Amino acid sequence: MKKAKVEELFKNLTIKKKLFYSFGTIIISTFLLIVVLLVGMKIIEGRLVQLYQGPTMNISYSASLFYPQVDMQRAVNRVMAEGKERLEEMYPQLEDNVEKNQKIVDEAYEKLQQNLMTKEDKERLEKINTMLTETVREYRAETLRLLKAGEFDKAREYNNEYYKPAVDEVKVMIEELEASIMDTANNYEKSAVKTAIGLIIIGIVLLIVITWIAVRLAMIVIRGITEPVIQIEEAAKQLRVGDLSHADDITYESKDELGNLAQTMRESIHILSDYVKEICDNFEQVAAGDLTKNFDEITDFLGDFSKIKTSFVVILKEFNETLSEGEIELYPCAFLHNYDIKDVDKAVMGDPTE
Numbered sequence: 001m002k003k004a005k006v007e008e009l010f011k012n013l014t015i016k017k018k019l020f021y022s023f024g025t026i027i028i029s030t031f032l033l034i035v036v037l038l039v040g041m042k043i044i045e046g047r048l049v050q051l052y053q054g055p056t057m058n059i060s061y062s063a064s065l066f067y068p069q070v071d072m073q074r075a076v077n078r079v080m081a082e083g084k085e086r087l088e089e090m091y092p093q094l095e096d097n098v099e100k101n102q103k104i105v106d107e108a109y110e111k112l113q114q115n116l117m118t119k120e121d122k123e124r125l126e127k128i129n130t131m132l133t134e135t136v137r138e139y140r141a142e143t144l145r146l147l148k149a150g151e152f153d154k155a156r157e158y159n160n161e162y163y164k165p166a167v168d169e170v171k172v173m174i175e176e177l178e179a180s181i182m183d184t185a186n187n188y189e190k191s192a193v194k195t196a197i198g199l200i201i202i203g204i205v206l207l208i209v210i211t212w213i214a215v216r217l218a219m220i221v222i223r224g225i226t227e228p229v230i231q232i233e234e235a236a237k238q239l240r241v242g243d244l245s246h247a248d249d250i251t252y253e254s255k256d257e258l259g260n261l262a263q264t265m266r267e268s269i270h271i272l273s274d275y276v277k278e279i280c281d282n283f284e285q286v287a288a289g290d291l292t293k294n295f296d297e298i299t300d301f302l303g304d305f306s307k308i309k310t311s312f313v314v315i316l317k318e319f320n321e322t323l324s325e326g327e328i329e330l331y332p333c334a335f336l337h338n339y340d341i342k343d344v345d346k347a348v349m350g351d352p353t354e
Contacts, residue, residue, distance in 0.1 A: 010220055010224075011220070011224055011254045011256070012254050012255040012256060012259070013255075013256060014256050014257060015224075015225070015256055015257055015258070018220075018221050018224065018256070019221065021217075022214075022217040022218070022221055025213060025214075025217060026210065026213070026214050026217070029206070029209070029210040029213060029214075030210060032206070033203065033206045033207060033210060036199070036202060036203065036206060037199070037203055040195070040196075040199030040202070040203070041199075043195055043199070044192055044195055044196050044199070048192060055117070055181050055182070055184045055185030055188055056185060057111070057115060058111075058112060058115050058116060058117075058121075058181045058184075059178055059181050059182065059185070061108040061111045061112045061115070062108070062112065062174055062177050062178045062181060063178070064104050064105065064107070064108035065105055065108050065109065065112075065128065065132075065174050065177075066171055066174040066175070066178075068101035068102070068104050068105050069101075069105075069132075069136070069167050069170055069171060069174075070167075070171070071097065071101050072097060072098055072101050072102075072140065072167075073163070073164065073167050075093070075094050075097040075098070076094065076140070076143055076144070076147070076159060076163070077159075078090065078094075079091060079094050079147055080147065080152060080155060080156055080159070083152065084150055084152065087147070087148075087150060091147065091148055094144065094147070095144070098140070098144070105132065109125070109129055109132075112125050113125065116181075117184055118180070118184060120180065121177060121180050121181060121184070124173065124176065124177045124180065125177065127173060128170060128173045128174060128177065131166070131169065131170050131173065132170060135166050136163070136166045136167060136170055139158075139162045139163040139166050140163055142158060142162075142163075143155055143158055143159050143162075143163045146158060224254070224256070224258065225258065227252050228250070228252035228254075228258040228259065228261065228262045229258070231249060231250045231251065231252055231262065232250060232261065232262060232265050234246070234249065235247065235249055235250050235265060235269060236265075239269060239272075244269055244272055244273040244276060245273070246269070247265075247266045247269035247270050247273065248266070250262050250265055250266045250269075271302070274299075275299070275301060275305060275308070278298075278299055279308065279312075282298065282312060286315070286316070286319070298312060298313070
């Protein structure tokens with residue numbers, strides 16, 4: 001029902017408005033499709049940026065927590081392996097190594113504090129930091145003190161009993177944090193893929209809708225133009241050969257230019273048909289000898305057809321004057337009683353055989 005009302009409303013628009021609304025709808029729909037796609041691309045871009053700046057970079061920062069612990073422990077083990085002979089040479093290198101790696105750890109911790117995306121990961125980070133700053137650092141400092149003092153046996157024992165287990169525990173905690181970050185990264189990747197797929201589906205649906213609207217509008221416009229043109233053309237062909245019975249075959253009705261043209265063509269054919277019928281009726285009366293036609297009863301033909309009435313009135317007057325003067329004295333009854341018109345014509349013009 002609504003569809004029929006919309007089509008009827010569209011049908012009654014002028015051709016200019018039909019084309020304007022058709023192309024306008026297509027242009028606006030295409031613009032909306034482009035906007036949706038651009039917004040979707042921006043969303044996907046944002047997801048990818050978040051994926052890079054968040055989980056991807058966090059994995060790198062967590063590695064910056066992990067590998068310095070390994071490197072510092074290896075440095076301690078190298079000093080213990082070299083023994084007292086190279087202590088003076090290697091201990092300053094050990095301190096530099098510890099200082100450098102500790103700086104890397106502190107920077108990684110600050111970055112992770114800023115970028116971690118879940119509450120659970122932030123809690124894990126705080127536990128790792130507590131372990132590093134309170135336990136591992138204390139154990140490492142004691143191990144370094146023992147090495148510096150040349151107490152290698154105590155240093156090895158302390159290292160194996162306290163420092164190394166603490167470092168191993170921290171490494172496990174960091175690996176758990178990395179696994180959690182990786183899960184977050186995978187979730188972001190899946191979310192980005194889902195967003196992309198959703199936007200592709202929306203784009204396809206919008207494209208189908210826009211195509212359907214374009215085709216539908218094109219069909220309405222084409223039908224609104226071709227239907228009346230075909231009907232008018234067929235009626236004009238019949239009019240050309242003198243057939244005035246096809247006015248009602250022009251069934252197209254609307255308030256646009258073609259609707260007005262169809263209505264004008266219908267009315268024109270009806271008027272011509274009425275004119276021809278009246279002219280034929282009048283001449284049949286004259287042919288039957290009835291010259292009593294009242295001039296006021298003859299239709300006032302429109303435009304150039306007005307000359308028909310003038311000519312017909314002149315004919316009737318001439319016939320009446322001719323009869324009143326007695327110029328057809330031999331054949332008045334024949335003229336007035338369905339006498340063959342050819343014979344009357346011969347009588348008026350004079351037939352040499354008579």
